[in-house]
Amino acid sequence: MxxxxxxxxxxxxxxxxxxxxxxxxxxxxxxxxxxxxxxxxxxxxxxxxxxxxxxxxxxxxxxxxxxxxxxxxxxxxxxxxxxxxxxxxxxxxxxxxxxxxxxxxNARQLEIPGQDLEGVFTSGDIIYSLNSFQGKTDVFSTLGENIVLVGGGNVALDILRFLIKEHTDYDGSDVNDEALRTYLQAPVKTVTILNRSDIDGAKGDAAMLKELGTIEGISFSSNHEPAHDMDPKSPGGRRRGVIEELMATSASSPRVSVNFQFGATPTQFLGDEQLQSVEVLDTTSNELTEIAADSVVTAIGFDxxxxxxxxxxxxxxxxxxxxxxxxxxxxxxxxxxxxxxxxxxxxxxxxxxxxxxxxxxxxxxxxxxxxxxxxxxxxxxxxxxxxxxSFSQWVAANELEVKLADVNRVRKKFVGQQEILDQIQPINS
Ligand SMILES: Cc1cc2nc3c(=O)[nH]c(=O)nc-3n(C[C@H](O)[C@H](O)[C@H](O)COP(=O)(O)OP(=O)(O)OC[C@H]3O[C@@H](n4cnc5c(N)ncnc54)[C@H](O)[C@@H]3O)c2cc1C
Known part of the structure; x- marks a missing residue:
């Protein structure tokens, strides 16, 4: 049977x-x-x-x-x-x-005018390089001082954390150090996060927002309206509570200023060849504004x-x-x-x-x-x-990554697939 x-x-x-x-x-x-x-x-x-x-x-x-x-x-x-x-x-x-x-x-792209300008990146350009899936590190030297981050979900918050962290904040990680070093030679000074939803409908977890408060030297601001009658235990209530706490405990002479914009969506990326600014629609007032930016990172989901x-x-x-x-x-x-x-x-x-x-x-x-x-x-x-x-070949490559780890790193990841395959051959012979 x-x-x-x-x-x-x-x-x-x-x-x-x-x-x-x-x-x-x-x-x-x-x-x-x-x-x-x-x-x-x-x-x-x-x-x-x-x-x-x-x-x-x-x-x-x-x-x-x-x-x-x-x-x-x-x-x-x-x-x-x-x-x-x-x-x-x-x-x-x-x-x-x-x-x-x-x-x-595949990281989704925003289908708006200017998407092809230099200085417009997707979350995949950042995350997959930090994770050594690909060896492209050029993006990290071209992000510039003023960045607009589009999206309010957890991947956007992962990218925000990366943008505002310092070298010592990576202890215990397996970050691609070449990418990190390249970025930290000229890190960001301002990040504006455009979130299409209002604060109550935003997707990022309160716990992920709270983690931002552990990073030294950051000031936070937000355009959200206070709501005094909200259940502080609802997801929106928790998010408000955390953002208000981040704002209240902001650094007075910040390394980086982070501004959360809720109910704000980009309508076009402006510039000749290189991005210069982002046109933004306020979805409540229907007003258009322009934010000067050296680069944009879109974190609007995957497909x-x-x-x-x-x-x-x-x-x-x-x-x-x-x-x-x-x-x-x-x-x-x-x-x-x-x-x-x-x-x-x-x-x-x-x-x-x-x-x-x-x-x-x-x-x-x-x-x-x-x-x-x-x-x-x-x-x-x-x-x-x-x-x-085979799995045992992978285990051997994995052990080698751990053995090769630099100080304060849990492993030194091989970059891309060929580097792993190159290790597996000698392991077999
Ligand atoms: C940037 C990012 C950060 C995230 N962070 C978190 C987090 O912190 N916590 C959390 O809980 N979730 C997180 N997630 C979500 C989580 O990663 C996903 O929910 C999960 O990985 C989806 O699992 P999956 O197995 O369906 O797809 P995947 O993880 O994408 O696995 C698919 C696998 O299929 C393989 N494959 C594809 N095509 C073929 C083919 N033709 N032949 C053979 N193999 C193939 C791929 O190589 C891959 O290994 C994150 C997602 C992203 C994109």
Whole structure:
């Protein structure tokens, strides 16, 4: 009977969603063989490359996934892009269950005039370089003294924290030191944060705002109206409370002045070739103003990589949904690929549990398309011209990163994927 044999399960994407999904299926069906593929040599997706470098406690969630990959029947197959060298059809022929968890990692751009000017950057330009996903550090020497930051969510607050921190504030992080040094040679003096919502509708967590108060030498101001009758425990009330506290405890001779603008949205970026100012609409009064700026960083969310072979040509199938993760019995999706680029790591756990339950239901009710035994990863070997990066190879590269850490850093991350692959070769020989 189908429900009794050991199944071959493929999970595409080793970010938190793919790992939580593998973990949930492994708990219920401990003898099934699970292969977690990733196009990158390193596992863990945006935990490694998105979560801020000074939030190591958030990144520490990977330890529970390390324990998962230590099991004999759970394989990490890194450096294999599904959709090009191995197709989804190939996976379906060789695995009983295929779950897509490839995320939505592309930083959105603002579609307004002037977006292409020099000095206009996205959150990805900053975050992915600080996290050593890419080696581009030029952006850090061109940010200038006066920056406009567009967006009020937690990623915008990660970027604000980076802009106003000093070198010693990075103790215990794994920041890319070349990027940090480049930036700190000429750091910012003023940051204006444009938040389209009013303060009560803003997305940034009060805890993230509060963290800003631990940084020395900053003055804070805001355009929000006081509201005396608000529940201080509501999200808006907490946010107000924190911003008012930040303003009350501001430094008198600040290194950096931070101004929160609520109900403010950019309408165009102005300048010839190089950005000079940002035209801003006050959404309450409908008045336009202009803010002089050396650069703009937009942190307005993330979307699917439209060149991804999983997404490109399948846009309708991969549209955001809160409904089922079942594409058809035997093929599923979870995480940001399913729900869109919203929600923190714990939200992906809840999503993965729901999708795992759909998989288990299809197994238990004999809905999977084929009852024949599947070869799993072995069936793909004729298609591949190299071995994947295994989990033990990744562990060795990871240990090397920790060993190479500079003083006051938890690791020295290899930059990009090739540097990791270059390490893995000597480890093998
Ligand atoms: C800048 C930033 C900061 C964040 N900070 C926090 C935070 O502090 N706390 C928090 O809780 N959440 C944070 N989040 C949210 C969190 O990172 C996401 O909720 C989570 O990573 C989404 O998980 P996922 O597995 O769906 O996608 P991802 O983490 O993006 O993982 C997708 C994986 O799929 C792989 N992949 C893609 N295409 C293929 C393919 N064709 N073949 C094989 N593999 C493929 C990718 O390489 C990647 O490893 C942050 C997000 C961003 C963008």
């Amino acid at each position: 189908q429900a009794e044999k050991n199944l071959q399960i493929a999970v595409v994407g080793s970010g938190p969603s793919g790992c939580f999904l593998a973990q949930a299926l492994n708990r219920k069906r401990p003898d099934d063989i699970i292969t977690v593929f990733d196009q990158l040599a390193a596992p863990y997706g945006l935990i490694r490359y998105g979560v801020a470098t000074d939030h190591q406690q958030t990144k520490a969630i990977t330890r529970q996934f390390d324990r998962l990959f230590a099991k004999d029947n759970i394989r990490f197959a890194g450096n294999i892009e599904i959709g090009t060298e191995v197709s989804i059809d190939d996976l379906r022929q060789n695995f009983d269950v295929v779950v897509l968890a490839t995320g939505r990692p 699917a990589d439209d060149k991804s072979p999983i997404y490109h040509g399948h846009e309708d199938l991969m549209a955001v949904t809160e409904d089922s993760g079942r594409i058809e019995p035997g093929l599923y999706r979870t995480g940001w690929l399913k729900r869109g680029a919203i929600g923190t790591i714990p939200a992906n756990r809840a999503c993965a549990l729901e999708v795992a339950n759909e998989v288990l239901e299809d197994i238990d009710t004999n809905q999977l398309p084929s009852h024949n035994s599947k070869l799993g990863f072995d069936g793909l070997k004729p298609l591949l011209d190299r071995d994947p990066v």
